[in-house]
Structures are given as C-alpha cells and as structure tokens.
Amino acid sequence: MDLLGLSYLGLDVTDVGAWRRFGTEVIGLMPAVLPPETESADLAYLKADDRQWRIALHAADTPGLRYAGFEVGSEAGFATAAESLLASGGWTRGTDAECAHRAVRDLVWAVDPSGVRVEVCWGPTRDGGFVSPAGVPRFVTGELGLGHFVVLTPDLDASLDFYAGTLGLRLSDYVIIGEGMSVQFLRCNARHHSVALTAVGPIAATHHIALEVDDIDQVGAALERATRAGHPITATLGRHKNDRMLSFYMRSPAGFEVEIGCDGRLVDERTWVVNHFTGGDDWGHHGLTGDSLAESVEAQ
Numbered sequence: 398m399d400l401l402g403l404s405y406l407g408l409d410v411t412d413v414g415a416w417r418r419f420g421t422e423v424i425g426l427m428p429a430v431l432p433p434e435t436e437s438a439d440l441a442y443l444k445a446d447d448r449q450w451r452i453a454l455h456a457a458d459t460p461g462l463r464y465a466g467f468e469v470g471s472e473a474g475f476a477t478a479a480e481s482l483l484a485s486g487g488w489t490r491g492t493d494a495e496c497a498h499r500a501v502r503d504l505v506w507a508v509d510p511s512g513v514r515v516e517v518c519w520g521p522t523r524d525g526g527f528v529s530p531a532g533v534p535r536f537v538t539g540e541l542g543l544g545h546f547v548v549l550t551p552d553l554d555a556s557l558d559f560y561a562g563t564l565g566l567r568l569s570d571y572v573i574i575g576e577g578m579s580v581q582f583l584r585c586n587a588r589h590h591s592v593a594l595t596a597v598g599p600i601a602a603t604h605h606i607a608l609e610v611d612d613i614d615q616v617g618a619a620l621e622r623a624t625r626a627g628h629p630i631t632a633t634l635g636r637h638k639n640d641r642m643l644s645f646y647m648r649s650p651a652g653f654e655v656e657i658g659c660d661g662r663l664v665d666e667r668t669w670v671v672n673h674f675t676g677g678d679d680w681g682h683h684g685l686t687g688d689s690l691a692e693s694v695e696a697q
C-alpha cells in the first residue's frame with residue numbers, strides 16, 4: 398500500500414463556533430467556501446491550502462479525532478489498496494454520501510484501536526486559493542500531507558499493527574518517556590511523521606494535531622495570537638529532538654491540543670535509520686512530559 402499523505406481530519410468539538418473562531422483567528426485557517434447547506438451550527442469546514450477543505454468540525458459531547466483520511470494518488474492505486482484492505486477484514490466501503498461529504502471520489506474505512514475512524518481515499522477536490530484570515534502566508538502541505546496527529550492508544554501493539562502492518566506506514570523513530578510509556582512516530586512520505594502513537598496506560602484519546610508553517614516568525618506570530626486570545630500554552634516554544642520541529646502547543650477550545658511548528662525534518666528513505674531517542678527535546682517544550690500527556694487528556 399502506498400499512502401501519499403494525510404488528506405483531512407474530522408474533529409469532534411464541544412462548541413463548533415468557538416473552535417471555528419480559534420481555527421481561523423488563532424491558527425489562521427480559512428473558512429471553506431462550500432454551498433451554504435453543507436454547514437450548520439453542528440458542522441464547519443476549514444481550508445489550509447487549495448483543497449476544498451482540510452479540517453471538518455463536528456459538534457459532539459466527547460472531543461477528539463473523529464476521522465482521519467489518508468490518500469492514494471489514483472483510481473488504480475485506490476483499487477489495489479481497497480481490495481487489500483477490504484480482504485483484510487474490518488474495512489468498509491464508504492457510501493456515496495460519505496464520499497461527497499469528504500469531497501473525494503471514493504474511500505474505505507476502518508476504526509483503529511484507539512477508536513479513530515481511519516479512511517483511505519483518492520480524488521480530493523481543489524477549489525482554489527488559500528487566504529488566511531490571520532495573515533499566515535501558507536501551511537506546509539502538498540507532498541507532505543496536511544500535518545500530523547497524535548493519539549493515545551490503550552493497545553500499542555494493535556495500533557502499530559494497524560498503521561504499520563495494515564496501512565504500510567513506516568516507523569521513523571520512537572521515544573521512551575517512562576516505564577511502559579513511549580511515543581512511536583510513523584510516516585508515509587518525507588514528513589518525519591504523519592501519525593504518532595502514544596501508550597500511557599489504558600487510555601484512548603486524541604492528544605494533539607499539528608500543522609506546519611514556513612518559519613520561526615510564523616510560529617512566533619501564532620504564539621502571539623494564542624497568547625493575546627487567552628488560549629493556554631500547554632508546551633512552551635521548543636525543538637523536538639527527532640523531527641527537529643520548532644514548535645509550541647496550545648489547548649484548543651475542545652481540550653485536545655494543537656501544535657504549530659516549522660523546520661520539520663524530511664526523511665531520506667535511502668539513508669534513514671530508525672532511532673531510539675531517550676528524550677523528546679533539545680530545548681524548551683516545558684509542559685510536555687509523559688505525565689502531562691495523560692493529564693492533558695483528562696482535562697478534555
């Protein structure tokens with residue numbers, strides 16, 4: 398299976414309007430340009446580039462990642478992937494309505510061991526330019542996909558089997574963060590990771606989603622907008638050891654966190670070595686510890 402990247406995310410949020418304001422005014426995403434009947438008080442869409450939308454917001458009592466879409470590049474590639482996934486058991490063909498909602502040509506889906514609906518799709522819809530309401534020149538997407546997400550899984554082996562074994566994502570490296578606790582970083586393109594799996598006990602939850610911007614000034618500008626708007630900064634500015642991302646984390650209105658960073662390391666498949674890191678950061682990121690992962694989820 399040759400997944401090209403993270404295509405879209407669907408987020409369960411407790412207040413769609415509040416998250417939409419946070420997404421546009423603080424993160425700098427653009428409201429999607431869609432027929433009016435496709436949005437409501439319970440549903441909103443945000444653009445990050447020339448795709449019709451990249452992040453959907455769904456009203457829900459329990460916040461977290463509702464679904465994540467990964468894409469293949471062609472109908473033939475999708476046919477091969479779908480055949481193998483449907484034969485592996487637990488996978489279902491998307492309905493016409495689901496494909497229309499996701500603005501893709503076709504999809505198959507299954508639920509991962511942490512409860513996230515994972516979709517494999519092809520044929521995304523592009524509807525033109527991106528203009529950030531917060532002045533972000535661009536988000537780093539394209540061949541690297543949308544960004545990444547990090548989930549807490551109660552069964553790390555099952556989650557690794559799902560993402561690496563079934564979907565073919567590749568382990569970039571891992572960090573041991575405590576007794577029986579680790580973070581496993583998986584990629585499907587040159588971005589160091591599109592998914593990270595964290596085991597901190599019997600918890601299934603979303604820790605954060607991350608978007609990349611061009612440079613430190615854009616990270617700083619996002620930090621400034623978050624601070625001025627009063628959103629808690631859950632991890633201070635810092636640089637991760639493994640993906641070299643310079644970033645900060647903030648608590649979104651739904652509870653789960655959003656990381657904004659730059660300088661993400663690109664993987665050269667020919668020379669990459671899977672490393673074990675004994676710590677997460679070169680400097681900074683105060684507030685981001687093994688214990689804080691669980692505490693953050695309890696705060697949701």
Ligand SMILES: [Fe+2]
Pocket residue numbers: 545547605606607656
């Ligand atoms: Fe991250």
